[in-house]
Amino acid sequence: MVTRRLAACAQIVGPVTSTYWWKGSMETTEEWLAVMKTTHEQSAQLIAAIKAEHSYETPDIVAISIVDGLPDYLNWITEETRTQAGAT
Numbered sequence: 001m002v003t004r005r006l007a008a009c010a011q012i013v014g015p016v017t018s019t020y021w022w023k024g025s026m027e028t029t030e031e032w033l034a035v036m037k038t039t040h041e042q043s044a045q046l047i048a049a050i051k052a053e054h055s056y057e058t059p060d061i062v063a064i065s066i067v068d069g070l071p072d073y074l075n076w077i078t079e080e081t082r083t084q085a086g087a088t
Helices: 040-053 071-082
Strands: 009-022 025-037
Touching: none
Parallel strands: none
Antiparallel strands: 009 025
């Protein structure tokens, strides 16, 4: 997603153990948590790309709005996701 410039940064954490209900059964599995920074304008494309490549039928994809932050960092996110030229 970073290579495609849909996210300026991706942080991968794991493995983590997740316990959840799925189709009437309690499941416990090992998963990886990915936190990706993007803009509101790019979020729909990022969500669609993750869903298209994810192995789960219903992957855990949520968007959390950035309400404040270091202006230079927020500008960096915007700049790094603005241009997709040269991305694969």
